[in-house]
Amino acid sequence: MRLEEKLALVIPTLNEAECLPAMLERVLAVMAALPVAFEILVVDDDSPDATAAVVAAIAEREPRVRLLVRRGERGLAGAILHGWQNTDASLLGVMDADMQHPPEVLRELVNAMEAGADVALASRFAALGAGHRWRNPLRRLATAVSIWMARPLQPAEFRVSDPLSGYFLVRRRCVAGVAFRQTGFKLLLEILTRGRLRSVVEVPFEFGRRGGGRSKAGARVAWDYVLLLCRLYQEKWKAMVGAPESSAE
Template sequence: MKKISIIVPCYNEEEALPFFYPVAHEVLEKLPDDYELIFVNDGSKDKTLEILRDLAAKDPHVFYISFSRNFGKEAAMYAGFVNASGDYVAVMDADLQDPPALLPEMIKILDSGEYDSVATRREDRKGEPPVRSWFARKFYQIINKISDADVVDGARDFRLMKRDMVDAIVEMSEYNRFSKGIFGWVGFKTYWLPYENVERVAGESKWNFWKLLKYAIDGIINFSLVPLNLSSWMGFFMTGVSFIMLIVIVLRKLIKGDPVAGWASLICVVIFIGGLVMLSLGVMGQYLAKIYMESKRRPHYISSESNIKDVKKID
């Protein structure tokens, strides 16, 4: 008999958990396999932890890890991967935007032996603001062109993986994590399961436009050197342009003997070049910041409470 591990990151999901647990429990109880539900409380400020304690007391299949503060969804997923003991491991959100009803079909696909992972993707973006949808599509197009990460448009974190793939993900213990990219980078054969977009069952999304933008920038920097290469090529190009303009100015002075006119245009050029320099320094600064954080070797998360006997963590 196989064991299925379900990892559920939670941040202020007090309103959603009373809806999520009965639905997930009903689906999992109908499976012929053993299972465990691992809830990771990511420093919630509401009654999420109290609800998880109550669920764990009533259901022996429920386990929880509570962080000492908010470490982010990436850390929560990693904590789940490290502590999951199942032969198949899934990640899903507590807001029911990742339908538990898809689990039996996902398990069936993995049981066929042809695939190592079943990942979900939304067929549409109904309910999303048009601007946000446009930026999301462009992000997927850009990151697939400039990196080794294979990220499908509309991909969700909701996926079911075999143990070998989960172990490979755990071995990638980098502090700056972008799981969508990691899932693609480790390889393994993935089946993409489309489904229609589902609205949150309760509560509000924790992701606003600026958080998503930062997430996208982190993903690009974590999996691509193209921004650094672009900075280098911009510097090379502007140096060449400056050298050519210097020759033009000297020749004009020697041939015509008149001073160079156009102080306004000169200031514009100086500001433009200065902006490119600052942009390049900013890009390099982002990479240096990532290296700096990795060099600290800080833990991905700190567990303040859990009903798992020996909570594992990898520094």
């Protein structure tokens, strides 16, 4: 059965020219077999390498790929939101460009949406997932601590094992009108805590090998995450005591 909806998959990029051709080829092959109309939006933060040129060349021969370039802006969440704002799709998604998010998992994510989920996320920690096999134990520890810090923020009815995943699908109606932070890397956590959700499904997956580029994690990302947590805890406290919420950033 074919879904009577359209899926827009955003792939944020910064200096990803090396891995994009093979990555987009895999994504297109997977998505072409899915029961849903789709487009792929590569949102580039004005990479100084050839990222934009590589994507533009692919888009010339493949109309389902579009390039959006942001100039003078940085931030994963902002790039994702920019892509979602430039599509009319009712199903919105995001995945990394470095090949660590296997495109084949999209099949299960779309199946979950077809079954009625509001959010379908690829989880590194769900049953059968492979988070325990991460090669970098320090990164594993940092992620586990970050998830623990966010756990009380999640609604108890759909508390998930990996609220910091960067690989997920969400229905537009669940996030329409919500003013999300443009900075930072953890948009899913905001969606889980502030979106209008009724059901969330986790799909286990195993990290692939990085196809190029380097990790964007660093001190600035950690600081942005701390600021996000502070804001979300503040909003939760105000909701508990009945105080009016401050205007969104």
